Amino acid sequence: AQKVTQAQTEISVVEKEDVTLDCVYETRDTTYYLFWYKQPPSGELVFLIRRNSFDEQNEISGRYSWNFQKSTSSFNFTITASQVVDSAVYFCALKNDMRFGAGTRLTVKP
Amino acid sequence: DAGVTQSPTHLIKTRGQQVTLRCSPKSGHDTVSWYQQALGQGPQFIFQYYEEEERQRGNFPDRFSGHQFPNYSSELNVNALLLGDSALYLCASSPLAGAADTQYFGPGTRLTVL
Numbered sequence: 001a002q003k004v005t006q007a008q009t010e011i012s013v014v015e016k017e018d019v020t021l022d023c024v025y026e027t028r029d030t031t032y033y034l035f036w037y038k039q040p041p042s043g044e045l046v047f048l049i050r051r052n053s054f055d056e057q058n059e060i061s062g063r064y065s066w067n068f069q070k071s072t073s074s075f076n077f078t079i080t081a082s083q084v085v086d087s088a089v090y091f092c093a094l095k096n097d098m099r100f101g102a103g104t105r106l107t108v109k110p
Numbered sequence: 111d112a113g114v115t116q117s118p119t120h121l122i123k124t125r126g127q128q129v130t131l132r133c134s135p136k137s138g139h140d141t142v143s144w145y146q147q148a149l150g151q152g153p154q155f156i157f158q159y160y161e162e163e164e165r166q167r168g169n170f171p172d173r174f175s176g177h178q179f180p181n182y183s184s185e186l187n188v189n190a191l192l193l194g195d196s197a198l199y200l201c202a203s204s205p206l207a208g209a210a211d212t213q214y215f216g217p218g219t220r221l222t223v224l
Binding site: 004035037042043044045046047050091093097098099100101102103 | 143145151152153154155166168198200202212213214215216217218220
């Protein structure tokens with residue numbers, strides 16, 4: 001069975017702080033895909049990144065970076081120098097059957 | 111380039127009624143998936159449609175059914191509504207039905223069952 005665990009239910013930081021959102025997954029598949037989505041108050045899920053199971057390179061996109069480690073089955077997401085606009089619920093998801101974690105609500109205070 | 115669109119935005123129904131939600135995929139996408147997101151939870155996969163057929167289904171009862179039209183748009187039907195069906199219903203589209211394809215989500219339809 002596939003499972004995604006986001007142990008942090010809520011995180012609150014002050015603007016300009018760095019913050020890491022944790023994601024741990026379980027799967028028996030050898031090939032799989034991991035995703036991060038952002039859900040602002042408007043409700044629409046916004047795609048952030050996709051990572052293949054056979055590509056363990058970390059990725060950086062502006063203030064966002066992702067650390068994928070198969071050895072620990074983790075796919076963590078770091079926001080550097082957080083901003084108020086980063087406030088949202090962030091979901092990690094595992095595909096082959098698109099299983100989402102419960103989400104982490106991030107609040108960035110000015 | 112229009113993204114995924116859904117209608118209606120909000121809907122209020124009473125227990126026992128039936129509801130139909132609609133979704134138009136992003137241009138160039140032919141696969142549509144539906145998700146249910148209860149308050150404070152992550153989205154739960156309902157089913158996926160490709161080539162007008164249901165290709166995958168999550169753990170939802172037969173009260174949940176769908177349809178995909180030749181233009182790739184899709185409908186989600188829920189019969190005999192229960193209070194527990196109150197949720198945000200999200201539609202997602204992707205270029206293909208494969209696991210590698212990124213799904214892009216619409217704004218959702220918020221269903222309230224009284």
